[in-house]
Amino acid sequence: MTQANGYAATAADAPLAPFHFERRALREHDVAIDILYCGVCHSDLHTARGDWAGTIYPSLPGHEIVGRVSEVHPSVTRYKAGDIVAVGCMVDSCRECRECTAGFEQHCLNGATFTYNSPDRQTGDITLGGYSDHIVVREEFVLRVPDSLDPAAAAPLLCAGITTWSPLSRFKIGPGMKVGVAGLGGLGHMGVKFAAAMGAEVVMITTSPEKGEDARRLGAHDVLISTDKAAMAEARSSFDFILNTIPVGHDLHPYLGLLRREGVMIIVGAVEPLPPVHGGALIMGDKMVGGSLIGGIPATQEMLDFCGEKGVVADIEIIPIQQINEAWERMQKSDVKYRFVIDMASLREERAAA
Amino acid sequence: MTQANGYAATAADAPLAPFHFERRALREHDVAIDILYCGVCHSDLHTARGDWAGTIYPSLPGHEIVGRVSEVHPSVTRYKAGDIVAVGCMVDSCRECRECTAGFEQHCLNGATFTYNSPDRQTGDITLGGYSDHIVVREEFVLRVPDSLDPAAAAPLLCAGITTWSPLSRFKIGPGMKVGVAGLGGLGHMGVKFAAAMGAEVVMITTSPEKGEDARRLGAHDVLISTDKAAMAEARSSFDFILNTIPVGHDLHPYLGLLRREGVMIIVGAVEPLPPVHGGALIMGDKMVGGSLIGGIPATQEMLDFCGEKGVVADIEIIPIQQINEAWERMQKSDVKYRFVIDMASLREERAAA
Numbered sequence: 166m167t168q169a170n171g172y173a174a175t176a177a178d179a180p181l182a183p184f185h186f187e188r189r190a191l192r193e194h195d196v197a198i199d200i201l202y203c204g205v206c207h208s209d210l211h212t213a214r215g216d217w218a219g220t221i222y223p224s225l226p227g228h229e230i231v232g233r234v235s236e237v238h239p240s241v242t243r244y245k246a247g248d249i250v251a252v253g254c255m256v257d258s259c260r261e262c263r264e265c266t267a268g269f270e271q272h273c274l275n276g277a278t279f280t281y282n283s284p285d286r287q288t289g290d291i292t293l294g295g296y297s298d299h300i301v302v303r304e305e306f307v308l309r310v311p312d313s314l315d316p317a318a319a320a321p322l323l324c325a326g327i328t329t330w331s332p333l334s335r336f337k338i339g340p341g342m343k344v345g346v347a348g349l350g351g352l353g354h355m356g357v358k359f360a361a362a363m364g365a366e367v368v369m370i371t372t373s374p375e376k377g378e379d380a381r382r383l384g385a386h387d388v389l390i391s392t393d394k395a396a397m398a399e400a401r402s403s404f405d406f407i408l409n410t411i412p413v414g415h416d417l418h419p420y421l422g423l424l425r426r427e428g429v430m431i432i433v434g435a436v437e438p439l440p441p442v443h444g445g446a447l448i449m450g451d452k453m454v455g456g457s458l459i460g461g462i463p464a465t466q467e468m469l470d471f472c473g474e475k476g477v478v479a480d481i482e483i484i485p486i487q488q489i490n491e492a493w494e495r496m497q498k499s500d501v502k503y504r505f506v507i508d509m510a511s512l513r514e515e516r517a518a519a
Numbered sequence: 520m521t522q523a524n525g526y527a528a529t530a531a532d533a534p535l536a537p538f539h540f541e542r543r544a545l546r547e548h549d550v551a552i553d554i555l556y557c558g559v560c561h562s563d564l565h566t567a568r569g570d571w572a573g574t575i576y577p578s579l580p581g582h583e584i585v586g587r588v589s590e591v592h593p594s595v596t597r598y599k600a601g602d603i604v605a606v607g608c609m610v611d612s613c614r615e616c617r618e619c620t621a622g623f624e625q626h627c628l629n630g631a632t633f634t635y636n637s638p639d640r641q642t643g644d645i646t647l648g649g650y651s652d653h654i655v656v657r658e659e660f661v662l663r664v665p666d667s668l669d670p671a672a673a674a675p676l677l678c679a680g681i682t683t684w685s686p687l688s689r690f691k692i693g694p695g696m697k698v699g700v701a702g703l704g705g706l707g708h709m710g711v712k713f714a715a716a717m718g719a720e721v722v723m724i725t726t727s728p729e730k731g732e733d734a735r736r737l738g739a740h741d742v743l744i745s746t747d748k749a750a751m752a753e754a755r756s757s758f759d760f761i762l763n764t765i766p767v768g769h770d771l772h773p774y775l776g777l778l779r780r781e782g783v784m785i786i787v788g789a790v791e792p793l794p795p796v797h798g799g800a801l802i803m804g805d806k807m808v809g810g811s812l813i814g815g816i817p818a819t820q821e822m823l824d825f826c827g828e829k830g831v832v833a834d835i836e837i838i839p840i841q842q843i844n845e846a847w848e849r850m851q852k853s854d855v856k857y858r859f860v861i862d863m864a865s866l867r868e869e870r871a872a873a
Contacts, residue, residue, distance in 0.1 A: 448810030455808070
């Protein structure tokens with residue numbers, strides 16, 4: 166335990182516990198990063214607990230990473246020791262296919278290397294994520310964090326941020342557009358902030374009236390209670406775009422009814438079967454439902470720069486890494502506004518005290 | 520029977536039979552049309568047989584109409600007697616809402632007046648369609664048929680044509696794009712012709728290998744058999760756009776797998792519940808599924824003009840109106856290449872002989 170440099174699960178039913186691993190020697194283009202903060206994402210929990218197929222143990226999650234460059238390989242040109250940088254969901258990809266060369270590494274045709282639970286392209290070793298005090302990543306997958314951003318509150322931008330930014334940016338959300346955000350959690354709260362910062366009229370769509378006040382504080386101009394039939398009927402055919410962050414399968418019809426002609430709803434949360442949709446709900450009004458997966462490296466840097474300019478960060482609750490298991494329990498009950506972020510100083514202190 | 524000027528169903532279980540009705544007196548902006556040809560659409564059958572809710576009897580269907588102007592109200596400015604014109608699925612709308620003023624009358628917020636089984640906006644009388652030797656329609660809903668087009672083969676353009684043209688045009692299908700057309704019936708055969716005429720690489724996607732030759736004759740550059748797992752795997756992530764004309768609910772996953780990043784599949788046939796789609800099938804690859812309903816009047820005229828320029832018409836089988844019930848039986852078995860068109864001279868002859 167004295168040597169612990171991360172927290173990992175050793176089996177599907179094991180809590181996260183102190184864990185030691187060797188830092189990899191720097192390879193060409195490698196950047197070594199002392200992790201300062203790491204956001205806590207639902208994917209971390211699902212992966213470590215084996216909810217999705219393919220978890221390899223020990224599983225050390227975390228893909229919302231902000232840190233300081235400690236060392237770089239001599240071949241590195243983009244970063245130097247001391248830089249405040251970030252790492253998101255990916256640490257490598259083939260860098261050659263049409264998706265990678267277009268800057269959509271998350272859709273790499275040969276499979277991106279994800280930040281955890283993914284085989285390293287050179288050694289086959291399984292990647293270990295950000296619930297650690299350090300990480301080594303090749304420079305093309307390292308992002309620059311604007312000086313103006315609080316590094317702790319910037320951490321969730323690397324997954325919750327880019328996941329919501331990406332579709333809003335793709336559909337050119339801006340002034341004159343009415344945008345709904347369905348679901349107010351880690352993703353939803355970033356969606357509200359981004360859509361408002363982009364200049365759209367933002368409406369929080371939620372089943373929970375008590376979330377209204379908070380949604381307005383985050384930037385929503387209005388709140389629509391999805392169980393209020395009269396309000397839903399009045400809002401019919403009025404939305405240009407809906408960002409759907411609801412994390413489970415759910416009936417899409419009420420949301421489709423809110424869209425204008427050629428309106429688009431993008432799903433970023435529900436990696437699950439969606440109940441049947443009637444073809445007529447798409448045909449009437451020429452509507453569309455789509456999905457969106459995180460974002461490529463160029464889009465992620467663009468998002469961070471936008472955040473630096475507009476002062477957008479996540480609303481966070483900082484925890485020491487020793488509280489990660491409790492944080493996961495609370496996250497499952499949506500008892501967090503809106504993202505836990507681990508202060509990695511807690512891990513260094515644990516080691517020093519041992 | 521001697522007075523029959525149309526064929527109508529008098530009940531859900533009744534065959535179409537000769538029927539007489541009074542032509543309405545010309546109102547402001549009205550154009551009286553002697554119908555020359557009327558295409559036979561699946562919607563005609565579904566409506567007349569009461570498969571969908573709301574059929575009012577007697578039901579006289581037909582919304583793929585080409586005819587000659589016989590008379591116009593003095594207020595009419597766009598047409599004169601003798602003009603070859605067309606009427607599609609709509610004969611009126613509110614003409615004031617944001618959809619109508621934008622030229623999307625099919626999505627009129629106050630409800631378009633459809634060519635049959637729809638209440639007239641002034642009298643409330645139920646509209647009667649094109650299985651008749653005449654129709655009266657206000658000039659804004661009358662289309663001009665280019666001289667170069669065979670009027671019989673042009674008739675199906677008014678529904679099968681515009682329904683497939685509309686999404687292909689909206690997504691700017693053209694050279695350099697790979698377009699799939701799923702389903703080879705009345706709509707699918709127009710989809711293949713249009714996508715090819717627009718300059719795209721067109722692939723017919725079908726369960727029926729025997730349709731391949733015909734698809735190529737219609738303009739498809741390749742044929743993909745959707746039950747051939749190896750071929751489907753090889754075609755994965757290669758389509759920019761899929762026009763889905765399959766008329767019944769079906770599993771969308773095989774088609775979604777064919778789409779490239781940000782690829783779009785538009786459903787025009789299945790006005791039915793679609794089986795559950797996994798959120799991941801949309802999220803992985805940032806894909807979209809949408810729908811499209813016929814097209815507005817400006818788009819319909821644009822489509823007809825395009826057809827005049829490119830020489831695009833439907834492949835048809837001409838029938839006398841006396842064979843309409845047999846034609847419906849054959850249509851239900853997909854035994855038509857690819858659209859029945861009624862030659863309305865048969866109705867005039869029937870009356871003259873009586």
